[in-house]
Amino acid sequence: MEEKIVAFVNDQISSNQTDEKIEAQDDLLGGGILDSLGMMRLISFIETEFGIKVPPEDMTIENFINIETITGYISSK
Amino acid sequence: MNFSLTDEQQAYKEKVIEFAQNELNTSYTERDRDSVFSREDWEKCAKFGLQGLATPTAYGGSADEVNILTATVAMEGFGYGCKDNGLAFGLNAQMWTVQFPIAQFGTESQKKKFLPKLAAGTWIGCHALTEPNAGSDVYSMETTATKVDGGYILNGSKRYITFAPISDVVLVFVKTNPKLGKWGMSAFLVEKGMEGFTAGLNRPKMGLRTVPFGDLFFEDCFVPDENLLGKEGAGWAITNSSLEHDRCTILAGQLGAMEYQLEETIKFVKDRKQFGQAISQFQSVSNRIANMKLRIETSRLLLYKVAWLKSQGASTMMESALLKLHLSESFVDSSLDAIRNHGGHGYLSENEIERNLRDAVGGVIYAGTSDIQRNIISKLLGL
Ligand SMILES: Cc1cc2nc3c(=O)[nH]c(=O)nc-3n(C[C@H](O)[C@H](O)[C@H](O)COP(=O)(O)OP(=O)(O)OC[C@H]3O[C@@H](n4cnc5c(N)ncnc54)[C@H](O)[C@@H]3O)c2cc1C
Numbered sequence: 295m296e297e298k299i300v301a302f303v304n305d306q307i308s309s310n311q312t313d314e315k316i317e318a319q320d321d322l323l324g325g326g327i328l329d330s331l332g333m334m335r336l337i338s339f340i341e342t343e344f345g346i347k348v349p350p351e352d353m354t355i356e357n358f359i360n361i362e363t364i365t366g367y368i369s370s371k
Numbered sequence: 372m373n374f375s376l377t378d379e380q381q382a383y384k385e386k387v388i389e390f391a392q393n394e395l396n397t398s399y400t401e402r403d404r405d406s407v408f409s410r411e412d413w414e415k416c417a418k419f420g421l422q423g424l425a426t427p428t429a430y431g432g433s434a435d436e437v438n439i440l441t442a443t444v445a446m447e448g449f450g451y452g453c454k455d456n457g458l459a460f461g462l463n464a465q466m467w468t469v470q471f472p473i474a475q476f477g478t479e480s481q482k483k484k485f486l487p488k489l490a491a492g493t494w495i496g497c498h499a500l501t502e503p504n505a506g507s508d509v510y511s512m513e514t515t516a517t518k519v520d521g522g523y524i525l526n527g528s529k530r531y532i533t534f535a536p537i538s539d540v541v542l543v544f545v546k547t548n549p550k551l552g553k554w555g556m557s558a559f560l561v562e563k564g565m566e567g568f569t570a571g572l573n574r575p576k577m578g579l580r581t582v583p584f585g586d587l588f589f590e591d592c593f594v595p596d597e598n599l600l601g602k603e604g605a606g607w608a609i610t611n612s613s614l615e616h617d618r619c620t621i622l623a624g625q626l627g628a629m630e631y632q633l634e635e636t637i638k639f640v641k642d643r644k645q646f647g648q649a650i651s652q653f654q655s656v657s658n659r660i661a662n663m664k665l666r667i668e669t670s671r672l673l674l675y676k677v678a679w680l681k682s683q684g685a686s687t688m689m690e691s692a693l694l695k696l697h698l699s700e701s702f703v704d705s706s707l708d709a710i711r712n713h714g715g716h717g718y719l720s721e722n723e724i725e726r727n728l729r730d731a732v733g734g735v736i737y738a739g740t741s742d743i744q745r746n747i748i749s750k751l752l753g754l
Pocket residue numbers: 464497498499500501505506507508530531532533534579733736737738739740741742743746
């Protein structure tokens with residue numbers, strides 16, 4: 295699960311023209327790795343890839359700050 | 372693939388058109404000239420149930436569950452029947468960027484306190500994101516909320532806010548923790564009369580003049596904990612969700628307006644004679660009519676697609692951006708074509724042709740400019 299998300303996010307980053315690869319603890323949205331649209335795309339990807347629905351109320355820092363919390367959130371669904 | 376409306380949706384759309392044509396179309400030319408809002412029409416809309424479309428019945432609304440498809444079709448009918456484009460715009464702004472987020476993110480007591488009054492038309496609400504230094508780059512906002520015992524202290528200002536001068540409640544977005552970037556943004560429900568909160572006067576503008584518009588100021592304004600909407604940091608999720616809905620329905624009214632604009636233009640070009648024949652016989656004139664029709668049909672396809680996707684709970688980032696861009700730009704282009712086909716008659720304010728152009732221009736700016744929509748589209752295409 296983590297690898298798939300990392301791969302997706304790295305695609306996002308490469309579109310932002312950075313060579314650095316992300317770590318599971320990096321703050322994606324707050325740290326500027328993903329912009330708002332990138333985060334929405336990631337959520338959309340997660341919904342399709344893992345067959346879950348992410349309601350707007352769940353789009354919080356606790357669930358989506360980094361890849362580690364995202365995988366925790368997906369597993370809890 | 373079936374794009375037809377259900378009998379129920381078609382019947383409701385017709386009811387909305389009839390209501391708007393019979394109950395609302397008075398004094399709007401004078402109010403457009405003088406920038407005056409009609410509270411009376413607002414209340415009539417509420418009584419008819421329009422504001423209620425964005426609120427569940429349990430909180431004074433008109434549907435068990437908010438149905439975006441029905442609401443979109445209703446607002447298309449409203450735009451067709453009601454000549455006051457500002458009213459359609461104001462209704463949508465409150466319904467999708469104030470009522471809807473409260474229904475979606477609010478606590479039980481917030482829903483009970485605000486939604487019945489907003490749905491009944493006794494209260495008016497606005498949604499305040501834009502600031503002097505944060506327009507398209509909205510997340511660079513500078514208004515802050517600092518935690519204190521029992522609540523927060525808000526400081527800063529907002530501008531270009533629809534309904535700001537007359538709002539009873541403001542859904543305002545502020546930074547609660549600037550260090551957290553986009554996660555550090557929160558939403559508060561600030562009520563008229565709260566100490567430290569003031570609204571500026573109505574600011575004259577190019578179009579949509581029948582809806583008041585202006586600035587909001589927060590100076591050491593104390594807002595109690597119970598007025599925080601969603602969790603601290605939920606501002607990002609709230610704006611994303613409500614703006615996507617807003618982009619869908621806010622333009623439905625414009626589509627309705629484009630429909631009556633085409634009908635009126637066709638009637639005019641058939642009646643008006645020059646060089647011994649109806650001007651509709653000149654291909655330059657009829658080509659503009661054909662373009663107006665094409666814009667309506669392509670806009671409708673995009674609108675219904677977004678509304679349908681939203682009603683299925685799907686994300687519509689690409690489709691909403693395409694819709695917002697195409698429909699708003701189409702209304703501007705068609706309004707210019709309507710004026711061109713009417714000649715001098717179209718340029719005179721008293722003939723009510725030029726008003727649509729002035730009203731249309733706001734559409735390419737609010738809820739993300741056309742440039743921003745193009746950025747979203749190209750980014751989603753991997754550029
Ligand atoms: C009728 C109307 C009603 C409104 N109602 C509300 C409301 O209720 N609540 C609210 O919060 N706001 C409201 N607004 C404000 C509106 O959302 C902003 O005007 C809009 O987001 C643009 O911001 P700005 O005016 O600061 O322009 P700027 O962001 O300064 O843009 C100026 C120009 O630069 C371009 N530009 C900026 N950044 C980029 C970029 N990255 N790429 C390409 N081009 C770019 C823009 O497209 C534009 O052409 C309303 C505006 C209007 C006209």
